[in-house]
Amino acid sequence: MKHKYQVVTFGCQMNEHDSEVLAGTMETLGYEHSEDLEKCDAIIINTCCVRESAENRILGYVGNLKRLKRIKPGLVIAIGGCMVQQPGMAEKIRKRASHVDIIFGTHHMHRLPQLITEAINGGEVQINIEENEGEIPENLPIKRQGSMKAQVTIMYGCNNFCTYCIVPYVRGRERSRAPEAIQKEIAALGREGFKEIMLLGQNVNSYGLDFEVPFDFADLLKSIDGKGGIERIRYMTSHPRDFTSKLIDTIAGSKTVCEHFHLPIQAGSNKILKLMNRGYSRETYLSLIEEIRKKFSLCSITTDIIVGFPGETDQDFTDTLKLMKEAQFDAAYTFLYSSRSGTPAAKMPEQIPLNVKKERLQMLMEIQNEISLSINQKLIGQTVEILVEGESKTSDQIMSGRTRTNKIVNFPGDKNTVGKLIHVDIKNAKTWHLEGKMINSPQ
Numbered sequence: 279m280k281h282k283y284q285v286v287t288f289g290c291q292m293n294e295h296d297s298e299v300l301a302g303t304m305e306t307l308g309y310e311h312s313e314d315l316e317k318c319d320a321i322i323i324n325t326c327c328v329r330e331s332a333e334n335r336i337l338g339y340v341g342n343l344k345r346l347k348r349i350k351p352g353l354v355i356a357i358g359g360c361m362v363q364q365p366g367m368a369e370k371i372r373k374r375a376s377h378v379d380i381i382f383g384t385h386h387m388h389r390l391p392q393l394i395t396e397a398i399n400g401g402e403v404q405i406n407i408e409e410n411e412g413e414i415p416e417n418l419p420i421k422r423q424g425s426m427k428a429q430v431t432i433m434y435g436c437n438n439f440c441t442y443c444i445v446p447y448v449r450g451r452e453r454s455r456a457p458e459a460i461q462k463e464i465a466a467l468g469r470e471g472f473k474e475i476m477l478l479g480q481n482v483n484s485y486g487l488d489f490e491v492p493f494d495f496a497d498l499l500k501s502i503d504g505k506g507g508i509e510r511i512r513y514m515t516s517h518p519r520d521f522t523s524k525l526i527d528t529i530a531g532s533k534t535v536c537e538h539f540h541l542p543i544q545a546g547s548n549k550i551l552k553l554m555n556r557g558y559s560r561e562t563y564l565s566l567i568e569e570i571r572k573k574f575s576l577c578s579i580t581t582d583i584i585v586g587f588p589g590e591t592d593q594d595f596t597d598t599l600k601l602m603k604e605a606q607f608d609a610a611y612t613f614l615y616s617s618r619s620g621t622p623a624a625k626m627p628e629q630i631p632l633n634v635k636k637e638r639l640q641m642l643m644e645i646q647n648e649i650s651l652s653i654n655q656k657l658i659g660q661t662v663e664i665l666v667e668g669e670s671k672t673s674d675q676i677m678s679g680r681t682r683t684n685k686i687v688n689f690p691g692d693k694n695t696v697g698k699l700i701h702v703d704i705k706n707a708k709t710w711h712l713e714g715k716m717i718n719s720p721q
């Protein structure tokens with residue numbers, strides 16, 4: 279019988295994709311995935327540290343595995359990714375969680391086979407967190423989560439150093455994958471029947487800035503647009519500071535790059551934006567989204583916002599609320615500022631008390647929910663094209679898909695529609711999704 283493994287993921291899409299690589303690696307070692315942790319011979323935990331809440335959840339999760347290790351001493355427990363890459367964290371885990379066998383940082387994913395073999399042969403807990411920004415490992419095995427949507431990493435790391443963010447410290451400097459490697463991966467995905475590609479990077483619009491021969495993100499999009507049966511191309515995350523007109527024009531002229539712009543603004547006050555080191559003002563941000571809306575008759579714009587950054591006064595927060603009303607985002611992902619040790623913001627004076635942060639978050643969410651609902655209501659009566667992804671969360675009679683603008687649309691239908699592009703009449707609108715009726719049978 280094959281040995282069993284499970285990869286447990288915390289964090290963003292980048293991490294979810296890294297976990298696909300970790301799962302692929304385990305399978306080439308002869309392991310088989312199991313949903314049942316009790317049956318596993320190896321558990322790999324891929325961690326996040328962007329906010330303290332994630333870190334606390336992970337430490338709790340790892341603590342709970344002690345019981346399993348006691349019953350099954352041969353169990354290999356590996357913990358990797360962003361959280362363990364922070365200074366002092368590996369030691370902390372070693373001391374607090376002696377049942378962990380392997381600690382591997384973001385630069386050591388590809389060494390997992392060797393680390394697992396060594397752990398099986400027994401011995402000391404292994405810590406591998408040195409930074410290594412040399413060559414990008416290519417041709418790693420990937421066990422994809424779905425068969426319709428695939429994620430493709432185009433660059434690693436981040437050079438932005440927003441003052442609140444831990445990512446540049448744990449993911450290292452920006453490194454772009456060679457265009458040929460990306461194009462080859464996408465062509466293969468097209469042959470396998472994938473319909474949608476999500477290009478991943480901490481800041482995709484910096485893609486290619488590290489190349490000697492100029493080839494930027496817009497050039498990359500142009501080179502993959504409309505090829506190999508891929509119907510939709512998305513990307514994340516992009517930085518409003520370097521979202522160029524060239525990029526906007528390229529997207530407008532493309533066939534498959536979707537009209538969804540995720541542009542994290544983070545705050546609406548110029549004072550706070552400066553303290554955050556974001557490199558744009560509320561005015562330049564607003565003119566960017568105006569430019570986008572002029573070019574696209576139909577598009578969606580979403581954002582990320584942090585409330586309670588150090589020094590954020592009531593006036594600064596009011597500026598953020600005003601910006602939300604002006605910008606009319608389709609959706610906003612809102613976060614309480616979380617102090618991350620080692621970042622400049624952690625040392626700034628005037629840290630905001632938790633209750634104030636929570637009150638602000640609540641106000642922000644209420645305003646945004648109203649805006650999202652009213653934007654969605656405008657779609658009632660329209661016909662939209664969706665790519666059907668699967669059953670909805672609530673019922674197997676209701677299917678769920680997304681528009682090119684990334685809106686979730688639920689409709690009565692059956693499984694035959696999965697993976698197909700269909701047209702739906704929008705009948706009803708909610709804050710986070712739309713409801714509709716299919717008007718043609720799948721091609």
Ligand code: 5AD
Nearest residue numbers: 442443542582583584613614615616
């Ligand atoms: N505290 C709260 N939110 C954060 N983000 C990044 N760092 C922090 C932090 N220290 C948010 C940003 C980013 C999103 C992925 O997470 O809004 O865009």
Ligand code: SF4
Nearest residue numbers: 289290326327328360
């Ligand atoms: Fe978490 Fe950021 Fe790492 Fe993603 S990149 S896993 S959000 S810390």
